[in-house]
Amino acid sequence: MPEPTPLGTPAPRAAGAPRPPLVARLRSYLGLGVVAALAVVAYQSTNFDLASLFTGAADFFSFFGRLAPDWSALRIIWRPLIETMQIAYVGTVLGTSIALPLIFLASANTALDPISMLVARVVLTILRSIPDLLWAALFVTLLAPGALPGIVALTFFTVGVLAKLGSETVESADPGPLEALRAAGAGRNRTIVYAVWPQVAATMTSFILYSFEINVRASVILGFVGAGGIGQLLYTRLNFFDYSGVGAIVAVTFVVVLAVDAVSVWARSKLI
């Protein structure tokens, strides 16, 4: 027989408000501790100065004040701006056409054999870990400055972005239709065309549009390393301290980027 609780002693914790289990609590404390330790180490190793955050912010905004657009720069903006969009677009199309077969090679349910699947996955992982601007710098050195290295860079970058998203979608496709077609004697290609593709087409198209949006933003800055487009003009103007010209370029570029973005987002919303 348990002894009755004497009057006046505090009742045990209300049953309605259980504490999370000890392991979960320890884990979240551990997580916080790791983040805090990382922050301290990073703070010291980069000589980051929190005070400079405020002076830097002040400088930043006063700098923005000097960006009052000089609209006469508009005359020279259009050609590089169109080139920027061309780079983004051609890069997306080429990247997509390389990515699609690779996606099916790298997905467990549509792969040819385990070895080519592993190779495709390793290739895609490496492609994905290299940022867009690095690709551009590499190809500017390798080919020649201009739109071409920009296009090649975005092609590689798109393959990385799309393959990751795409193979997750392909692998989560309903296996029923695949098995049905295989049972009826269809080969790998027909299984992909008739069982997998109809299931993933809408999502995949939406991912393609999404990587186009990423590429439009990326193509704006590719010119910083000599890979064509508006970035090149922007970089020259910056180096000449022509801040009002920079202001005009930035303003127009972002209106155009937002407009392209809006069209793409609208198309995506129609798809899913």
Added chain:
Amino acid sequence: MIPSTVPRPPAHVRRTQLFVGALAVAAVVLFVLALLTINWPTWARVQSGLTRNVAPLLNGLVRPDLKTFPLAWRSMWETFHMAVLGTLLGAVLAFPLSFLAAGNLLGGRPFAMPGKALLVGVRTFPEILLAIIFVAAAGPGPTAGIMAMGLHSIGFLGKIFSDVIEGIDAGPTEAIRAAGGGPIQVFLYAVVPQVLPEFASNVLYRFEINLRAAAVLGLVGAGGIGLPLLQRLQFRRWDEVSMLLLVIIAFVVTVDLISSRIRRRLV
């Protein structure tokens, strides 16, 4: 004539097919137009670039220069630390903003509009452009890169945070209000516990993105591995480029693996 056994797809499916078809035609036409109008370099130029560089490049890539390893290792850690601070800065600043931009907490949609607009505005500026401005305003170094990443991450994280807040279950909020809790209690005991795991997961995801971004911020003088890499690219020291690339890839892949494992546990 034998009637087809396959029924015509319903109207809404046909509409979608038409839409996709139109999209595909537009895509092809645009592609051809772009190919025709792009300012291509002359083939001779490309050819000379390729013949001069491809063999040394491949040669260098398969023989990473071991002497560059200490430099690569050191600059990649700096890059990593920049990404940590940039992401944290972005997360700390995005946290309050996301509540201002969420349409379900502070008096409804119209009140959230300024916050949403601010987040879209911040997001449009690529971090490399912000980095250039910070370098011009505050001098070169990792601090410029960290601030650029922090500022840019606000846009992304704030947007996702506010989406998460808008998606919370209204039950706990109402329960605490019904029990007499004020706005602070509602916030602490109904909103925060619901959104925290999603927030943490997205901060980690942003960290993966920022690590890649930090690796190129050095191209404009904002710290990290980008600058040593760019210098070696320009001097075509391919064996050293190879070592730097290897370290970047190894770091990024490792961080991705760890981060995605933690994220899977969080949500």
